[in-house]
Amino acid sequence: MKTNMSRWILCGYLVYLLLPLYWLVSMALRSNAEIAGEFSVLPASPTWLNFAEIFSNPVWYEAFANSLTYVGLNTLLSLSVAIPAAYVFSRYRFLGDKQLFFWLLTNRMAPPAVFLLPFFQLYSAIGLFDTPLAIALAHCLFTVPLAVWILEGFFSGVPTELDEMARLDGHSFLYFFFRVFLPINRGALGVTLFFCFMFSWVELLLARTLSGAATKPIAVVMTRTVSASGMDWGVLAAAGVLTVVPGILVVWFVRKDLVKGFALGRVS
Amino acid sequence: MLELVGAHLQTESQAEFDHQFAPGQITVVLGANQSGKTNLCRLVAGQNSRARGQVLLDGIDLKTVDPRKRPVSMVYQAFVNYPNLTVAQNIASPLLARRGQGMMDKKTVAARVDELAHKLQIHSLLSRLPHELSGGQQQRLAIARALAKQAPVLLLDEPLVNLDFKLREALEIELRELLRETNTIVIYTSSDPRDAFTLGDEVLLLAAGEKLQAGAPLDVYLRPQSLAAMQLMADPGVNKFERDSRICALRPEHLRTVTDTGIDMTFDMQVSAFETNGSESFVHGEVEGAQWVMRCDGMLRISPGQHLKIGASASDVVQF
Numbered sequence: 001m002k003t004n005m006s007r008w009i010l011c012g013y014l015v016y017l018l019l020p021l022y023w024l025v026s027m028a029l030r031s032n033a034e035i036a037g038e039f040s041v042l043p044a045s046p047t048w049l050n051f052a053e054i055f056s057n058p059v060w061y062e063a064f065a066n067s068l069t070y071v072g073l074n075t076l077l078s079l080s081v082a083i084p085a086a087y088v089f090s091r092y093r094f095l096g097d098k099q100l101f102f103w104l105l106t107n108r109m110a111p112p113a114v115f116l117l118p119f120f121q122l123y124s125a126i127g128l129f130d131t132p133l134a135i136a137l138a139h140c141l142f143t144v145p146l147a148v149w150i151l152e153g154f155f156s157g158v159p160t161e162l163d164e165m166a167r168l169d170g171h172s173f174l175y176f177f178f179r180v181f182l183p184i185n186r187g188a189l190g191v192t193l194f195f196c197f198m199f200s201w202v203e204l205l206l207a208r209t210l211s212g213a214a215t216k217p218i219a220v221v222m223t224r225t226v227s228a229s230g231m232d233w234g235v236l237a238a239a240g241v242l243t244v245v246p247g248i249l250v251v252w253f254v255r256k257d258l259v260k261g262f263a264l265g266r267v268s
Numbered sequence: 269m270l271e272l273v274g275a276h277l278q279t280e281s282q283a284e285f286d287h288q289f290a291p292g293q294i295t296v297v298l299g300a301n302q303s304g305k306t307n308l309c310r311l312v313a314g315q316n317s318r319a320r321g322q323v324l325l326d327g328i329d330l331k332t333v334d335p336r337k338r339p340v341s342m343v344y345q346a347f348v349n350y351p352n353l354t355v356a357q358n359i360a361s362p363l364l365a366r367r368g369q370g371m372m373d374k375k376t377v378a379a380r381v382d383e384l385a386h387k388l389q390i391h392s393l394l395s396r397l398p399h400e401l402s403g404g405q406q407q408r409l410a411i412a413r414a415l416a417k418q419a420p421v422l423l424l425d426e427p428l429v430n431l432d433f434k435l436r437e438a439l440e441i442e443l444r445e446l447l448r449e450t451n452t453i454v455i456y457t458s459s460d461p462r463d464a465f466t467l468g469d470e471v472l473l474l475a476a477g478e479k480l481q482a483g484a485p486l487d488v489y490l491r492p493q494s495l496a497a498m499q500l501m502a503d504p505g506v507n508k509f510e511r512d513s514r515i516c517a518l519r520p521e522h523l524r525t526v527t528d529t530g531i532d533m534t535f536d537m538q539v540s541a542f543e544t545n546g547s548e549s550f551v552h553g554e555v556e557g558a559q560w561v562m563r564c565d566g567m568l569r570i571s572p573g574q575h576l577k578i579g580a581s582a583s584d585v586v587q588f
Binding site for chain 2: 159161162164165166167168169170171172175180183184
């Protein structure tokens with residue numbers, strides 16, 4: 001009886017969570033006429049036309065490509081900067097290390113909007129405006145501190161004796177770092193990648209301001225798609241569905257590491 | 269021959285000392301916590317620590333040697349192995365690092381791994397990962413990897429302290445056999461005087477970064493130069509008293525009840541505690557205002573609070 005009860009509650013919660021997602025998918029499979037018409041739970045005549053529109057219209061698929069470009073660039077930049085930084089913070093004591101570490105975090109305390117104006121003006125001045133790199137760099141201001149903080153916690157959990165042992169064994173630092181240290185921190189890298197990707201993927205304000213015609217991100221295109229014939233609900237919904245997909249893919253690929261990572265899995 | 273010149277192990281102390289470690293000998297470095305044992309190991313291994321001093325191996329200053337080619341291997345107190353490599357890969361790791369320098373082919377490496385795994389009885393675990401091993405097996409692996417390098421100097425920093433009692437004894441006996449075979453300079457740190465007797469050809473006593481005494485364990489035991497040195501070599505501690513304004517000391521195992529023979533001095537003990545494990549007993553109590561311990565064989569019928577006449581042979585008294 002009791003297990004039945006909790007099962008129902010759990011199912012109810014799941015439905016509550018998935019309902020908006022289902023409605024998005026179901027809208028994406030209907031024509032505009034059907035969306036505006038009678039209420040029905042299932043699409044009466046499912047159609048792929050909305051998706052076909054996105055994959056054939058350059059405005060849509062280029063927006064996806066733009067978004068993926070700067071998000072990928074951001075994730076790559078963040079990780080390649082944060083990994084060495086986190087390693088140094090976890091392994092070395094130097095003048096002002098604690099202050100520097102804390103200062104990194106303070107970057108995250110300001111709302112992104114604060115940086116809109118300086119970024120916009122600066123990028124315009126040096127000709128970086130309307131390039132994927134502009135948005136990726138702007139997002140780095142938030143993702144790098146986050147990545148350093150997450151990684152430092154994990155790296156500090158690895159005993160320094162391991163570094164020393166590798167050196168005594170006669171291994172070069174690069175061998176140790178890439179063949180031992182990074183592989184045993186795979187969970188940490190997965191979690192960090194997830195957070196960087198997600199931040200950059202859903203961030204709208206900076207992306208919208210720093211992008212022009214050439215780099216318009218998908219989220220921006222979605223908020224601006226009003227045609228002469230009114231809102232194209234179906235296509236918009238299909239774009240929404242496709243926007244969710246990369247997030248799901250990232251989670252899928254790092255899911256094993258995520259579980260370890262969120263358990264703050266100290267290396268055993 | 270490994271030489272320490274002007275070794276300074278502790279920032280808090282001014283002490284500097286020289287010491288020589290002979291090849292083919294196991295030197296047990298005995299000291300309490302914070303006495304500088306680990307710093308001594310780190311100094312020899314060339315790792316960051318507060319220790320300073322010159323380390324000479326056969327007359328060559330090790331500071332001039334590339335850290336990656338330093339002829340030293342080390343086993344840590346914590347069980348440190350490469351977590352992402354199998355047992356076999358772990359043992360092979362120092363060999364492969366040298367293979368890059370063109371010293372060994374694959375077959376030799378495999379044979380060596382096999383040999384070491386057999387010696388340390390982990391040959392049935394070769395394809396496992398370190399976290400799948402028990403603590404004792406993990407430390408066996410760490411020792412195997414340290415031996416694989418065949419460095420002229422082997423450091424073991426309290427390697428068995430994290431293991432439970434039975435495992436420790438078994439591994440200790442094996443270690444003695446393993447280490448005696450080679451012509452290596454072995455430095456083994458410990459806080460347990462028993463290790464000095466079971467393993468050591470030589471013992472080096474450290475206290476607060478200072479070298480108290482060195483020599484063959486039995487010599488140091490019989491002829492301690494200071495009370496601190498005698499304390500370090502005794503488990504439990506020694507019993508102090510004063511005669512003719514000189515400080516004297518007696519070991520717990522040299523005290524006896526007065527019914528025994530061979531006694532030419534007696535003391536009054538107010539018993540405060542009594543512990544036994546069946547084969548030996550320890551009687552704690554107050555003698556002449558100081559806390560004493562007496563060790564006896566077998567069980568004794570003694571209860572706390574009682575007065576006990578105890579005695580010792582005058583020849584066992586150490587005077588300072």
